[in-house]
Amino acid sequence: MEIRKEMPAWSKVAEVELVYRTTVKPSQRPVIKHSRDAYETFLQVWDENKMGFQEEFKVLLLNQACRVIGVYETSSGGITGTVADPRLILVAALKGLAVSIIIGHNHPSGNLKPSRADEELTAKIREAARFLDIKLLDHIIVTMEGYYSFMDEGLI
Secondary structure, eight states, rough: OOOOOOOOGGSSSOOOOOOOOOOOOOSSSOOSSSHHHHHHHHHSSSSSHHHHHHHHEEEEEEEETBEEEEEEEEEOOOSOOOOOOOOHHHHHHHHOOEEEEEEEEETTTTTOOOOOOHHHHHHHHHHHHHHHEEEEEEEEEEEETTTEEETTTOOO
């Protein structure tokens, strides 16, 4: 007679579920061809009441045709910063079947100049995404009065 031992609960791997279901036709999705398109798309999903109040980080998930298949709201922080975990960004991109991503965050101060931390995070996400065959197309700093594109400035 075989005695089967129950595995302890702590030994089971927990899973985070990110669900992608849509009723939106591909033709109804925004197409991102330029940094301005990305900026305008971010403005549509950003709460303008928080734009000058607290820093937030979002990711546009794109399909092969550069159509937006989803927006992942990565983090919401304080007045001077927010934490964007590259692992969570890439999990969202993988589960959303994105072939490319555009990351974006706002500067509540209205300053469009990227910080050293912004530049380092961009490089880290770009390198990590590359290993997964996901292309980081741009990093957009968003304000109500304008935007800064890492791609346009040659930083990606």
